[in-house]
Amino acid sequence: MKLTESLALALKNIVSSKVRTLLTMLGIIIGVAAAIVIVGLGNGLEQYVTDSFSDLGTNTLTVTVMSRGSTRSLDAEDMYELVEENSQYLDLCSPTVPMMGYVKIGSETVDSTTSQGVSEDYFAIAGLEVASGRGLQYSDMATRSKVCVIGAYLNQAYFGGNAVGETLRVGGQSLTVVGVLAQQGDTPEEGGSDDCLYLPYTTAERISGEASSYTITMQSEDYIDQSVAALEAALYEVFQSDSYYTVTSMAEMLETMTSMINILVGVLAGIAAISLVVGGIGIMNIMLVSVTERTREIGIRKSLGAKERYIMQQFVIEAAATSALGGIIGILFGDGLSAVATTVIARISEESITVAPTLGAVALAFGISVGIGILFGYLPAKKAARLNPIDALHYD
Amino acid sequence: MNPLIEFQQVCKYYQMGETTVVAADHISFQIYKGELVAIVGSSGSGKSTCMNIIGCLDVPTQGTYLLKGQDVGQMNKNQLAEVRNQLLGFIFQQYNLLPKLNLVENVEIPLMYAGVSKRERRERARAALEEVGLGEKWRHKPMELSGGQQQRVSIARALVGHPAVILADEPTGALDSRTGREVLGMLQDLHRQGHTVVLITHDNSIAVQAQRIIRLEDGQVVYDGPSNAPEAVVTPRAAGGGSL
Secondary structure, eight states, X not given: OOHHHHHHHHHHHHHHTHXXXXXXXXXXXXXXXXXXXXXXXXHHHHHHHHHXXXXXXXXXXXXXXXXXXXXXXXXXXXXXXXXXXXXXXXEEEEEEEEOOSOEEETTEEEOSOEEEEEOTTHHHHHTOOEEEEOOOOHHHHHHTOOEEEEOHHHHHHHHTTOOTTOEEEETTEEEEEEEEEOOOSSSOOTTSTTXXXXXXXXXXXXXXXXXXXXXXXXXXXXXXXXXXXXXXXXXHHHHSSSXXXXXXXXXXXXXXXXXXXXXXXXXXXXXXXXXXXXXXXXXXXXHHHHHHHTHHHHHHHHHTTOOHHHHHHHHHHHHHHHHHHHHHHHHHHHHHHHHHHHHHHHHHSSSOOOOOOOHHHHHHHHHHHHHHHHHHHHHHHHHHHHOOHHHHHTOO | OOOSEEEEEEEEEEEETTEEXXXXXXXXEEEOTTOEEEEEOOTTSSHHHHHHHHTTSSOOSEEEEEETTEEGGGOOHHHHHHHHHHHXXXXXXXXXXXXXXXHHHHHTHHHHHTTOOHHHHHHHHHHHHHHTTOGGGTTSOGGGSOHHHHHHHHHHHHHTTOOSEEEEESTTTTSOHHHHHHHHHHHHHHHHTTOEEEEEESOHHHHTTXXXXXXXXXXXXXXEXXXXXXXXXXXXXXXXXXXX
């Protein structure tokens, strides 16, 4: 007897008892759907984090100096020199000075805007483009000019798209808008990546104090280890202690974030796997009942010449087909749920995370569900195959 | 000519807790190709044990059973399944058709286990259904048929694999007397066509339809001879004064 015939027989049996089959498959359906959504969500999160980091560039390093308490200090000029000295690894450098005060436009106060003092190289480092007007220039730094470049949100929401030449106030300082950045998000939103403002770091230092954080790019991503080592060595030389500075690479942070997401996804997928095992036990349970119910059928088949392995084959394939069908339904269900999750996430938060199941996850889920059917179908099938034909024939 | 079925001192013992039940006690007989034999006896006479052994559903505890010259007692489960498939055709009292399958699917089961291709077995199963007069109803499910019709389907299933022996276990037991006679007539037709038919029954009026009767009592053969002899239908003890 061929496998295809056993399969046809199994499908016939599955179709003839739809409700029972559906109930049997429920555990597998839920398990597979959950696994697919979780893996999809994990992939979406990872993609989201990767995208966010690559906006900043994975070849950037962040140096934070905490000179409070130390008798030694390091200012922006020193840092520029330090970068220059290690120019075989390092490329551009920009201090970043966070501005605490709100942005005031006319009589309105905008409290959502992220304002930073940066150097003329910052736009190249962060991959920002100027859509109209000009960016910041070296002369702005040198003369501490009272100018700024704003994001698309402020431009559209408060200046009707014609911000260049207008003035606004940050931390009590009046600044002239000289440029507007190109839009980054899908729609410029309050508090989003387009709600930003950049001014010369020298101007910012006057309002908020000395720069303590620097964003530095490397010549190449391959130089992470050398760059970090060179910067740490130079900073140690200045401070004579490693407790006054930290050097972080975006790539390392990305790695840390990714591995954290992976652990999270792993734990959740483990929970989904438990559901699959429970589903498998459900299949075994129903198959055992089915063997008892079909004792007479087994006896008839045996009396007509079915060998033990055919009976075995029939029951194992039926279990495998049931759980494979459950797997397919679970995959479709999981895909649907992923699409719903994507829409819901987009609606309730400003970030968009695409919950996309990978082909690998789908194939694995299908494989596991077939495997579970075979594994948990084996015992009942063995029981069926071993039945004594005489007893089975007289079973009522 | 070698016998088709040969029992040589066949014994079957069952262990029921502490006691040993003797179901077959040194039974010997021979059945030749083309015979219509009734094995008759009351319940507990050992006829069911005989039928199980002839049908290769069971093997003797002692003694030898040769089917077409092959020693069944020496066979493993797979070989027994093959023998059942190739050499035997079963007709049961309860028809034993599979309720979820239609008639043609029921009839083709033995051919499926024999590895016959789907097309060929469908053709042969349809032909076998034609033979028992149910060719038109091949799509029906067994439950849509009368008892007599169902038994005809099971005759078709027994015939489809061209077995050497057709083994009928109380084939009329579940039928009214008129349809019972019809089914019996079909078995006689098969006999006339040259098939070897072994009929197991407790009913003398059925048994006398065969040419030859083997009467069992308490696991032993008490009569083996033509069905038209008076001893064939009367138990020796009953003849000695008791009533049946």
